[in-house]
Every structure is written in C-alpha cells, then in structure tokens.
Amino acid sequence: MTLTDQPPTGAPVPEPPPAARAVDLVKTYGAHDAVVRALDGVNVEFERGRFTAVMGPSGSGKSTLMHCMAGLDTPTSGHAFIGEQEIGLLDDAGLTQLRRDRVGFVFQSFNLVPTLTAAENITLPADLAGRKVDREWFDYLVGQLGIADRLSHRPNEMSGGQQQRAACARALIGRPDLIFADEPTGNLDSNSSSEMLAFLRRSVTEFHQSIVMVTHDARGAAYADRVVFLADGNVVDELVGPTADSVLERMKQLGS
C-alpha cells in the first residue's frame, strides 16, 4: 500500500506529507571523462509510520540515496525533503539542527564513540543539543533492547549485537521523524540480526516510528512494510508486504 493508492475519503482531508521524499535526485561522482551516475533521477517517497527497505545490487546507489536524503551528502541536482523541509536549502547549521531533531542513524559499524559508555552514547544527541533526556523512554528502550546491564560499559567491552542495539536506542531516544539505517545488521550473526530487526519492526508498529533501511539481505527486508528496489541509480520496482521469498524472487529478476 502506498500513499498514492489511498482511497479518497469523503471530506478533502489534507494528506500528511511523507516522512521523506526525493524528486529527480541525481548524484554524479568523478571528473568529465569518468563520470559515474550513482543516482540517475530518483523519485521516491518514504511514508510516515512505515518501515521501508531499500534493496539493490552493489553499486545500485542505495547508500548514496540514503546519504543524500539524510543530508550527509549533497546531490548534484534534484531535491530531497525530510517532511516538508527541502534539505538542499539548509546550511551546515540547519543540517546540524535537522540531524539533532528530526533524523536518527544506525550504521553497519562504528556507531558509538569509543571513549563513552553505552549510556553516554545513547544520550549523546540530547546532550549535544542541550536537551533533557526522557528517563522513562530511556529506561523502556534499554529494557526492550536488553542492554540495561551494559549501560556502564564502553563499546570495546560490548558484543557487536549489543553495540548495534545501543546505536538503535540512540537513534530512537529523540523520537525522530525518520530513522535511516544503513545495513544495520551487516556485521551481525543471524540471531542478533533477527532480534534487532524484530525490534525495529516493533518500534514502527507500536510507536509509529518511520524507518528507512538499506539492506542487501532478503530476510531482513521481509521485516519491512515495503521494499523499494534500486538498480543503476534508479527505482526499478517495489514490493508491498514483502516476504523473504518474494523479495528473493524480485532480486533474482533484477539480477538477470
């Protein structure tokens, strides 16, 4: 189900804007003779309160898309929006504010500041912004993620799965409009992966958190509400209500 498919209701209720969208997004790398078009005019929307997976083969531009939409990288042309805010119009201070208030991140690795404890890492965005941490929410998150007994540990004293869960808690603590997760389970064993993905799933279902996750793992994509497929810098397909099998099926088709 996508926003465009929504049946019209009686009164003209203004549609809530998507959590993020890209309009004709182009990103090229390299100089004149060796130009690589990592994004070739991408148009895509990520709905609010949904879990969207972005898939595609290596070099399809899925990470570049995420970086451009999160304001970490500047697109060559086109527009990227978080909510109704066009991020291309923001200066560095504006982007910093955006990252503080409206976006959360989980990466494949190196999510945590090595010198800080897990608890300090989780509250870092709030500390940086000079905000008070919602203690109840904090306790709930660390409880749910099973890292309550790891809070005073440094990252090098935690397992990979615990580190990723702490990163999740940090992304969620500020209740951002949108969480970008870049291969969050890429370095994890299958058990830790499943726990992590289940938690992301629950946070969408229970707290209406919006999540965009880049992955190359079909089983991981199956936790999402919708899968967007990218190839050669373009959206080539999408799948609503995916299962591992249906995702694999699509990937095979794309790969051929």
Next chain:
Amino acid sequence: MGRVTLKGLLAHKLRLALTAVAIVLGVTFISGTLVLTDTLHATFTTLFGHAYQNVDFEVRGKAAFTDNSGGGGGAVRKPVPDSILTTVRQIPGVAYAAGTVTGYAQFVAPDGKAITTGGAPTIGLSFDPNPELSALRVVSGHGPTAGNQVAMDAGTATKYHFHVGDRVRVLLIGPPQTFTISGIVTFGSADNLAGATLAAFDLGTAQQILGTPGHFEAIDILTRSGTDKAQVQRAIARTLPSGVEVVTGQTVADEATTSINQALSFFSTALLVFAFISLFVGGFTIFNTFSIIVGQRTRELALLRIVGASRRQVFRSVLIEALLLGLVASLVGLGLGVLAALGLEALLKGFGITLPTGPLVFASRTVIAALAVGIGVTVMSAIGPARRAVRIPPVAALADYRSDQAESSRRRIVIGSVVAVMGIAALIVGLTRPAIQLVGIGAVAVFLGIGMLAPVVARPMSSVIGRPLARLLGIPGRLGRENSMRSPRRTAQTSSALMVGLALVSTIAVFGASLSKSATSSVDEAVSADYIITGSNAGAGGFSASVAAAAAGIPGVSAASTVYNGEFEVQRSLATLTAVSTRRLSETVILRMDAGTGAPALAAGQLLIDSTTATTKHLVVGSVVPVKFAQTGVSTMRVGGIFKPNALLGSYLVGDGFFLAHFDRPLPVAVLLHTGGSTGATTRAVNAGLSAYPNLKIQTRTEFQKSQQAQVNQLLGLVYALLALAVLIALIGIVNTLMLSVFERTHEIGLLRAVGMKRRQVRSMIRSESVILSLFGAVIGVVVGTALGVAFASSLKQQGITDLVVPVGSLVVFVVLAGLLGLAAASWPARRAARLDVLAAIAAD
C-alpha cells in the same frame, strides 16, 4: 560535548603526558625565573630599606650626567668637600651627620691569593660608629677605630676562616697594605652584600685609601625627633653650594634598589627569552600532536557531527581539550618553577653569592603569567587543528570515505611564502635599524613560514636522506623511508620543532665563531704589547694603579702602559672613554689611523674616535665636540684623529695624562707591557716583579687571546645549555609523533610481523623513520640557522664583529648529533611497536 572531550583526554593519558611535557618545561622556566627575580627583588628592597631606614637625608654631589642609562650602579657623582659636614652639623634639627666613603678594597686570603667574588664587586667603605646610621652591624669584635684596622664581612670571614685579631692584606688603588681585623660585620641581616666582599675602615683611613682626602662621597644625616623634616631639608639645601644636593634616605634606598633591579631585569629578560623559545618550540609539537589526533579521530568527530554536534561544538571540543591540557601543564610547570627557583638560588649560593635569607616571593603575577602563557600557547597551537576538525564532513564517519587535501596544501604554500618573506623583511629592517623586537618577530615569522613550506620538500628530502639507510638496513630501512615519505606534511610538522631548535643553535654557533675570531683578530690588530695584565676578579673591580710603575721597574720591560676606562658625556650622550699611555705608544698599542694623527694627538690632549663613530656622528679631524666630565665639568675637545674600529679600543680614546686630569683616582682596567718577546724567563721575571699584587692576571698576548676566546665559549656554553631545553622539547615531540604513528599503524605492523618480520626489524624500521625525521629537521634548521647567524654577525660589523666565520665542523656535528638523538627518541616507540601482539594487531580495527 564536554564529557566527550574530557573522556577523550583521559582515555589517552600517555599522549596527554607527552604533549604536556613541552608546556610544562616552558612554564617551569618562566615561573622559575619570575619567582627567583621577584624574590631577589624583594630581598634587595628589604636590604636597602633596612640599610637606610634611619637615614633621614643624604647630601651628595648632583648626578654629573643627564643621561644615566649607561654604567653600572647608577649616576656618576663628584665627591663633596668635608667642609660641608661642619656646616650641616650646625643646622638646627640635625641630630647627627657623618661622611661616607666607598672604593676599591680586595682582601688577600691566607694562602696569598686575592679573594675573588665571581663577578660581584670587592667594596671598601667607611665605618660609622653610630649604629643608627650605619648599614653595617658588628657581630663580633668592634668597628675599626685606627688606621691599621679593618672590619671584614661575615661571609668572607667564615669562608676563609678569618677571626678578630687576625692580620689581613688588602689590595687598594694605592700599594697593598696589611690591617688587623677589629671586627666582623654583616650588611643589615646578610652576611655580605649579594656576594660582594666588604672591607670597612675608619673614616679618615677610608678617605686616604679609598677616596679623595678632604672629601666624602656623601654625608648621611639623622634629624632630631619631633622636628619638621621638610623644613630641615630646606635648611640644609640653602647651605649647599651648587652641584651638591640633599635627598631623603628613602630616595637613596630607592635608587639603590632600582639599579639592582635593572641588573635583575636584564637577567630575567635573558632567561625569559629562552623560556619563550622553549614554548615556541613546544607550540610546534602541540600543533603537530593535535593535527595527528584530529586526523586519527576523523571518524569519531564525524560521528559526533552525525548525531547532531554543530561545527562550533567540534571546534570548541578541540580547543577545550587544548585548554585543559594547557591548564594542567601550566599548573605542573608552576609548581616545578618554584622548585627550580629554589634550585637556582642554591646554585647561586654555590657560586658564593650569598643572598640575604628571605621567603620565596610567589607573586600573583607569576601565576597569571605562567597560566596565560602556558594555556595561550597550547590553545593557539590547537586552533589550526581545530579548524581542520571543523571541516570534517559528517560522511567521513562512513567506512569508505576518502578525503583529498590538495587545495589546502596549495593555500599553505602561498601563506607560508608570504609569512616567510614578511619575516625576512622584518629581520632585515630590524637588523639595520637596529630594533631587537622586530628581529624577534621576524625570526618567529621566518620559522612559521618555513614550517609551513617544509612539507613541500619533505618528500624528496626524506627520500634522499633515507636512501643510505635503505641500502644499509634493507627492508626495514626501506619501510622506514617509505613511512617518512608517505605523509610529507606530518614529517615536516614533526621535525619542525627540531628545525627551530637547531636553527637557533646554528645561529649561535655562527655568531659565536665569528665573535671568537673577531676577539682574536681585534687583539692582533690593536695590541702590540707582549704581556697583558688584568684584574683576576673578572668583570668587577680593577687593581692597584701602582702596578704599571712596579712593572716598569722589572728588567726587560721597555714600556708599560696603563689602560683606563671611564664614563663621560660627549655631544650630550653618555659614552665610555678609554685612555692609554702616550709614552712609547706603538710598543703597546696599535692604532690604525684613517685620518689625523695617533700618538701626537693623544699627547696633545685631543680626542681620537673610531671611523664608525665619525660616520654616524658626522665628525671629521678638527671637529670640536662638547664634552662633560663628572669631576671637571663641561669642556670641549678637538678630534685629533680617526682610527679603524676595534672592540678593545672602544669608540673614544684619549691619552692617560688627559684622563687622569679629568677622573678622580680611576681604577686601571689593564696594564700593557712591552718586553720584546715573551720567553719563559721574561714571564718569570714579570710574575716575580709583581708578586705583591696577587689579584693580577698576567698573560702573554697568546694567552690573552685564548682567554678572550674562552670567555666567548663560556657564554656560548651557557646559551647552548639554555637552548638544549628547546631541543629536548623538540625530541619529546618526535617521541610523541612516533608513538602516535605506531598506534595508528598497529594493523600494518601486525601484518608485517605476520608475514615474517622480526622484532629487531620492526625496531629498526621505526628507528630509521625517526632518524630520517630528525635529520630532515636538522638539515633545514642548520641551513636556516646559518643564514640567520650570518645575517646577525654581519649586522654587528660596526659593533666589533669584524670576522665572519661559518663553523662547518660544528654544524656537521649538530646534524650528526640530531640523527643520534632521533635514534634515541625512537627507542621507546620502537620497543612498543616490536612488542605488539601479532594476532591482536591484525584483529584491531
């Protein structure tokens, strides 16, 4: 964010400590100097305050010259006739008045050697029996009451085991005399006056042997209690002839304190200059360390940016790290500085300079200066790296991010060139003007500019320097060379501190070699005498005026000329006047005339000037210049000749007849003897003939030249010792960088070990890199320093540095030493690298 900074600091205690050492040493130097000079200042203020605390007024000759900047120990004054004392005593309100006399008097130790003080004067003075007036306190025996008695300072008495009743020989302006010690005295509460020896005589004797009979140097006055002091002062002033003044005791104490403080401030300025050099070099190592730290923390800083840190927060975090580091280092330095001051004080005592005991003065200014300078240097040095940290984009946190710095290096070359050129311009202007501050600023700018430009040549130079190492050591040497080449910027930054250190050392080496050569050649060019006799108490006090007469009577001595120095005013500015004997002048002194005549002009009482003075003052032979003497007042002199500049002769020269007519009992600075060659026999004859004067240093011309060179070398040794601190800081910088490099390359070193590199080879790889870094800095430093030294030495040509010498041998030794020091600096990092656990190193992220 503050927590991130703090935790980051605490997580790297070793790095913190190594970086802090540079600042700690510099601040120790500064605070030690300030504490010591403040303490000395307070001590002398108290000392003179006590000495004059009861003296209400002093009557003395007015300062002879308007310009009193030159000379040691204040204004030159004419003595007052003792008839004034009678007049003053009759003025109502005056309770007590007594004349005072001071002059030259040097004790002879029981072993027959003259007692020297290592620079402090040997003072003879009149003893006043009124304890209220006198600064001297009798601690045993009694004051001198007869012409054959002397009171000795407790310092000398203790050191040489003199007791009341002993007989002691005393060297005077006139022939030496023997006295009986009537008592032991202290100056106020101190055993002696800052290392000077004190010989106190009764007033009449003092007038005869120290001063001018019938005259006092000053008259000290006590008023009756309850009188209006200002009124008494006015009454005294009314009775005084012109040229004589009455001032308060407080004024005299203040003047004495001021003149001591001027000497102290010269001393403290010199020490502070070296402290700042150390801190400047320390600044380079801090800059380098922070650059590396920011580089290593790129991902972490980018991650902070991603989770919402603003640019300002990142900038601030780096600066706060520097601030905390600077604060801790400065506090440690401050504490060590107090210990250093205690150490220096002990050292001075070891040299025989006994200071009156007083508590250490720890002024708030010391704390403020130490903290401000220590923190300031650290924070300023971290600004560059902090700006680089700010430019790290958030995407840098992602594993595949690669940055490219081509543009910033172009900008650095432009800025570096501009700074270096401006520095050179400032140096040239500063040296020609001359303006010493401008020279300092210029040198700093040159060093900064060259530090910025060094990365350009770092790659090719490391390649060249490393080639022999690579050939010698095989793979480890080649890897060391590659490591030093792969980051030219870091190589240059790391070695820049050593560059500055060695540049300064080389500057001093060139300057010193030129000075030493000039000293030798100025003796050759100005002295034809075979023997040069000077006082053995270097720099302070002279010897008896009767030496020349005694020497002239020695068989084989064909000419004996006494050389005097004195202050006079010429064309309204203070200058030093040198006098030589006009009889048989050419046998003792060589005058190379540019114009006019030499000996005849001197004999005619005319003034000779050197060509530099002639040029700057626009004087020619026949010019008549206004002069002023303390004793005889205003007059004019005719310029009779112009001679080629020579450091020994000075700028103004007169005959001894003229000199003695205008100066009151001057002390000789040297006696020149002509013997027609110096053989062992003549040397024995001269020594025997002058055995009554144990305070003489009798040297042949060659010996004199050697001792002149030795003096230069002694000074150089001191400067080298002070600069060694800067070099030490530079080396600590290299240790620090290597440690950081080893840490950074853990994975790589693990890999090398895994494929079969031996521990020994790992060590030799790290050592090679260190040697290359050190040699790179040393070579650039020596080149820059030589250029600076040549510039300094040439600019002082008119001041007597006539020869320019580049001591190639010493400079090569410096480079070799730098290489060896580099080897030493590598030992710890190399050991650490060799000890890495192979498995853990490979597993490390």
